[in-house]
Amino acid sequence: MNFEEYLNSLQKKTVAVIGIGVSNQPLIQLLAGRGIAVTACDKKDRTALGGMADNLENQGVTLQLGADYLKDLTEDVIFRTPGMRPDLPELLAAQAGGSVLTSEMEVFFQVCPCPKIAVTGSDGKTTTTTIIAELLKAAGRTVHLGGNIGHPLLAEAGEMRPEDVAVLELSSFQLMTMTHSPHIAVMTNLAPNHLDVHRDMAEYITAKQNIFTHQSTQDIAVFNADNTLTVEAAGKAPGRVRFFSRKQELADGVFLRGTAVIARSGSGERQVMDTADIRLPGVHNIENYLAAIAAVDGLVPDGVIRDFARTFGGVEHRIELIRTRKGVRWYNDSIASSPSRTIAGLNAFPEKVILIAGGKDKGISYAPLGPVVNEHVKLLLLCGATAGVIREAVTQAENYRGLEILDVEDYRQAVAIADSRATEGDVVILSPASTSFDRFANFMERGQVFKDIVNGLDG
Structure with missing residues (x-):
């Protein structure tokens, strides 16, 4: 139809x-x-x-x-x-x-006239989706980007042509009742998330797996070889399975060999680029590129991939550099609505940072966050409903050595304290590890409020 x-x-x-x-x-x-x-x-x-x-x-x-x-x-x-x-x-x-x-997305899958590439996962969905879309655009394709990334596409389906490509980010909520799957599916990773809405982890995983469940044997599904849950999911895919990995070489997929990004398939292997070509900070962004390259392999020339990676500065609210003031770099990572996202953000910086965190609980454990905060944070500023559970996760961790933790009323107070304590060379980052719904409509509003406060600092 x-x-x-x-x-x-x-x-x-x-x-x-x-x-x-x-x-x-x-x-x-x-x-x-x-x-x-x-x-x-x-x-x-x-x-x-x-x-x-x-x-x-x-x-x-x-x-x-x-x-x-x-x-x-x-x-x-x-x-x-x-x-x-x-x-x-x-x-x-x-x-x-x-x-x-x-739902809007279910009907879009029924009526969309062009091939679809879709991305899901617990972390990295938006950046990976954006990279895929921008690479295809750079290669000359007409791309329609939408889904959970914030742009509904159904109303535009009548203008799409068979030779176009629809690139979609799909959440577990969108996938729960999906009866169609994309031609190329990407699962970045799986970790506990959204357990305030899903009954349990099993339901969450089942929803995510709908991204490939309805594929044909001619379709492709890309999985993270370094994530146990996605490896298990790969065994259920009906089509061609490709992997990506930072830690191991693969028979069919994209992986690291030292700092070289290698693509391998039955026809052989080649070096696509070097990690030094990637402008975005953090190993998680290397993983995002590995996933994206596995998805567009054969659709985008390697030279286009290298040129794009050298210039792409990232997506708003995702370790977004707001400004550098008096030698202090201020970052907005409002997208980090779960502990795993904040962990990835903290691991992106070699130095210890001043972290602003807290928000609404998603019903998942904060225990894994504690040790990482102790290792990567020099001052922790907490506000919102999860301030207490984050504090507990940090102070109960085995590597807790008296990290200074301060409760603040709001971001304005947090920024004022961080500004007074930061010295040249420091990093201050908002990475809440929680949803925004205790005080904001969504993570975009939360991030924009933070950016406005930081940009309002004198000097």
């Missing part, structure tokens, strides 16, 4: 779209613009939505807002928002009544 056929199939049906956030707004406008009967449901009330509520109603959209936004769903088709469990009682009741439950 193509894009137009799908929209035509909805003409005489009723549609509910749950969530009036960034990912669903283009979808609501698309459906309403085609004259389809749309009800937009959101737990926010009319006041919180502001002018958006009036705009939607002016387009003919019915609103169902507030605490009862999921009550009595009877529409023929229901689009759930990413992050909403598909087994909520209200959704199950609607399905029992004949409603079809889907």
Whole structure:
């Protein structure tokens, strides 16, 4: 079914779209613009939505807002928002009544006319996805970048051509009910994450595996050979399996030999580039490049890969250098919403840093973070709901030697203290190891607030 056929199939049906956030707004406008009967449901009330509520109603959209936004769903088709469990009682009741439950991304996979490359994993998804997309662009392809990276694509599917490429970042929430898989799938790694939403680690892993479960024998899946859980998942892939590794040589994949990045397949091996070509700091970014190269091998010339790596400075909110002031480098790593992300960020720096951390708990253990903080941090500033559990993880670690830990009210106080204590050559980094939802709408808002405060410092 193509894009137009799908929209035509909805003409005489009723549609509910749950969530009036960034990912669903283009979808609501698309459906309403085609004259389809749309009800937009959101737990926010009319006041919180502001002018958006009036705009939607002016387009003919019915609103169902507030605490009862999921009550009595009877529409023929229901689009759930990413992050909403598909087994909520209200959704199950609607399905029992004949409603079809889907999502923007599920429909996009059904109607997209071009090859799809998708990336998932616990860490490194966005950077790896971005590298893949930019490499393909540099090689002359028309690329449509979207998914969990923040840009919904369904409304644009009608403009895509068969020779284009769609490059997608997919979260476990998007993958939970997916019944299609991309032509090339990448799983960067797996570690405990989002256990505040998923029932357990097994459900989280099963969701992630949907990125390759529905592939054909002609498709390709790329896995991290240095991660036990992804190696186990690779055994279930129906198509060609490729690996990437920093630690071992591979029969089919991309790996390091010293500092040389080597690509090997049945046709032989070659050196693609050297790690010195990679501008991004940290071994985790070397892994991101290994994964990306394994995905685009044969699609992007090696020279293009080298040229890109030498100039690419990274993605906003991911160990992003904000400024250097009085010899002190300030970094925004707001994307680090789990301990493993913060661990990767700390390992990117050879020197000890001043770390600002804390936020909302995701239901995962902070114990692995403690030893790394003690090894890599000279001053720890904590705020948010997880301040106490991070402090406990640090002080209970075997290598705790009295690291100074201060509780702060907010980022403004944290920046002021860090500024007063940092000396020339120091690094100050926001890497929360927690979600943003205790105080911010998302990690982007959190990172922007931090950047504004840092950029507001005199000098």
